[in-house]
Amino acid sequence: MSAWTPREMMVVAASHEIADGELILVGLGVPQIAALLAKATHAPDVTLALELGVIAAHPTESAMGIADPRMWQGAQAVCGMIDVLGYLLHGGRVTMGILGALEVDTAGSANSSVITQNDGTKRRFTGSGGANDIASLAGRVMIVMSHDPRKFRDRVEFLTSPGRRVNGGPRAAAGLSGLGTASIVTDRAVIDVDDDGLRLRSVHPGEDAAAVVADTPVALRSDGVVEAPPPSSNELRLIREEFDTQGWYTS
Amino acid sequence: MSKLASLEESAASVEDGSHIAFGGFAITRCVVAVAHALVRARRRDLTLSQVVGGFDTDLLVGGGCVTRLAYSGGSLDRFGSLHAVNRAILEHEIDAEEYSSLALTLRLHAGGLGLPFIPTRSMLGSDLIADFADNSDAVRTGSDPFTGATVALLAPLRPDVAFIHVDVADEAGNATIGGPTWGMRETAFAAKRTVLLTEAVVAVGAIDPNSVAIPAPVVSSVIHAPSGAFPTAVVGRYDYNREHLTAYAAASKAGGSAYAEFLDEYVFAVNSHAEYLALAGGEPSA
Numbered sequence: 001m002s003a004w005t006p007r008e009m010m011v012v013a014a015s016h017e018i019a020d021g022e023l024i025l026v027g028l029g030v031p032q033i034a035a036l037l038a039k040a041t042h043a044p045d046v047t048l049a050l051e052l053g054v055i056a057a058h059p060t061e062s063a064m065g066i067a068d069p070r071m072w073q074g075a076q077a078v079c080g081m082i083d084v085l086g087y088l089l090h091g092g093r094v095t096m097g098i099l100g101a102l103e104v105d106t107a108g109s110a111n112s113s114v115i116t117q118n119d120g121t122k123r124r125f126t127g128s129g130g131a132n133d134i135a136s137l138a139g140r141v142m143i144v145m146s147h148d149p150r151k152f153r154d155r156v157e158f159l160t161s162p163g164r165r166v167n168g169g170p171r172a173a174a175g176l177s178g179l180g181t182a183s184i185v186t187d188r189a190v191i192d193v194d195d196d197g198l199r200l201r202s203v204h205p206g207e208d209a210a211a212v213v214a215d216t217p218v219a220l221r222s223d224g225v226v227e228a229p230p231p232s233s234n235e236l237r238l239i240r241e242e243f244d245t246q247g248w249y250t251s
Numbered sequence: 252m253s254k255l256a257s258l259e260e261s262a263a264s265v266e267d268g269s270h271i272a273f274g275g276f277a278i279t280r281c282v283v284a285v286a287h288a289l290v291r292a293r294r295r296d297l298t299l300s301q302v303v304g305g306f307d308t309d310l311l312v313g314g315g316c317v318t319r320l321a322y323s324g325g326s327l328d329r330f331g332s333l334h335a336v337n338r339a340i341l342e343h344e345i346d347a348e349e350y351s352s353l354a355l356t357l358r359l360h361a362g363g364l365g366l367p368f369i370p371t372r373s374m375l376g377s378d379l380i381a382d383f384a385d386n387s388d389a390v391r392t393g394s395d396p397f398t399g400a401t402v403a404l405l406a407p408l409r410p411d412v413a414f415i416h417v418d419v420a421d422e423a424g425n426a427t428i429g430g431p432t433w434g435m436r437e438t439a440f441a442a443k444r445t446v447l448l449t450e451a452v453v454a455v456g457a458i459d460p461n462s463v464a465i466p467a468p469v470v471s472s473v474i475h476a477p478s479g480a481f482p483t484a485v486v487g488r489y490d491y492n493r494e495h496l497t498a499y500a501a502a503s504k505a506g507g508s509a510y511a512e513f514l515d516e517y518v519f520a521v522n523s524h525a526e527y528l529a530l531a532g533g534e535p536s537a
Contacts, residue, residue, distance in 0.1 A: 028328070051352055052276060052303075053431030065328020067277035067305065069486040072430060080432040081302065082360060085353040090371065113324070113349070113378075124337035127324015128379060129303055132351035136373045159378040166376035174376040175401035248329075 051130035097134030108163030108181025135161030290314030331500035363440030413442030424470025
């Protein structure tokens with residue numbers, strides 16, 4: 001199998017964060033591919049759910065989004081938002097949520113709503129959808145995003161989804177359940193989020209920890225950083241031949 | 252009693268200034284036929300509530316019908332953003348209330364149940380809840396009377412009219428929905444009047460009662476609207492139309508005269524959804 005792309009490594013590293021038996025709420029793209037990859041390798045008893053009311057789908061075609069019926073192919077159950085975001089998530093049954101982010105802060109809070117661009121104009125994005133619900137209520141959250149220095153902020157421009165701590169205090173005191181953001185997986189590294197902030201856990205093969213720290217312009221502890229193993233040929237085959245055949249998300 | 256009605260009379264019954272709700276989600280089950288009819292009728296000053304915005308949301312806002320929007324964000328999936336909505340918000344042409352998907356669905360759920368309010372742990376500590384005023388009539392922060400814990404308190408939401416796209420409805424209004432239902436049932440139960448757009452109409456008794464998603468007592472009207480969600484998808488019946496959604500997304504992104512020309516060509520210059528289907532490459536579903 002040929003060399004891998006940084007985004008393929010991001011998906012592989014994200015899949016390694018998933019334990020067998022988990023009930024996971026995912027969105028489109030990299031989060032979904034990471035969960036499907038985990039299910040096809042080390043975590044066969046993982047169950048994926050989509051906020052609009054789809055449980056345990058097994059899509060076989062690349063979809064345009066979670067509203068694309070291709071995403072629902074092979075579902076074991078279809079239901080509604082109250083079932084998935086209400087009974088499963090608010091009810092405390094979802095062990096993990098996987099989210100993307102425009103920006104994150106040192107508590108792992110995420111912005112998916114609005115960004116002020118270099119020319120001073122604001123640009124609006126998708127907004128919350130179920131992201132805030134997942135961040136507020138899931139057992140823990142993994143954020144998957146590209147390692148763009150502009151995406152790491154001391155304070156996100158708009159706090160769509162709360163992280164590990166809220167307003168400097170424990171999230172439980174704010175009324176939230178679950179652990180909040182536990183890790184941030186990028187195309188260069190895996191960063192743990194704990195009560196003290198961010199800690200660089202591992203860098204992807206060939207990455208230099210000091211360079212990653214330099215490109216992460218917020219407080220980032222970096223003691224004991226290890227280099228992650230490269231993707232296996234089986235992982236690359238699954239990504240390329242089954243989960244992202246068009247290369248939309250990982251090329 | 253048959254509740255069959257025409258698209259035109261149902262659209263005409265929506266008064267300027269009223270509060271409507273749409274059941275569409277991004278690029279699926281959007282109530283395109285009614286969104287076009289409302290834009291064509293130049294309805295103004297509407298409040299639109301929709302759990303997740305999509306093609307129908309962007310059309311209604313871009314068509315100038317909306318002054319207030321309650322939603323949890325949305326998109327045209329990978330076809331693009333809700334550019335008309337985003338532009339209208341950034342240019343202060345509409346007031347937007349932004350929720351999480353669950354929070355807005357819970358507001359509708361409370362509306363349907365007749366609850367005075369419903370508590371949740373969603374949205375706490377976020378800028379979503381911070382953007383609601385302390386005395387908001389929609390969302391407030393309070394405390395659980397039993398434990399003292401902080402909770403979000405959501406007011407019930409009762410739109411005047413909801414429009415939902417279903418698969419099969421009988422003449423009394425019992426309806427089936429294939430695939431996931433996101434917030435459509437809660438929206439149908441919450442509204443003071445619920446209008447169904449349906450691919451097929453059958454006689455009462457012809458639908459297996461086990462498959463009814465929306466029961467007749469909450470339905471006011473049934474509109475036979477084959478391919479009424481085109482160019483968005485209805486699972487098991489028709490796919491989204493890639494070419495037309497791509498063309499719309501480009502026009503919506505460009506805005507200005509490009510968007511106006513798109514609306515002229517596909518909304519104002521046609522007189523019916525059947526004409527639109529013929530023009531835009533949609534097949535009326537059987």
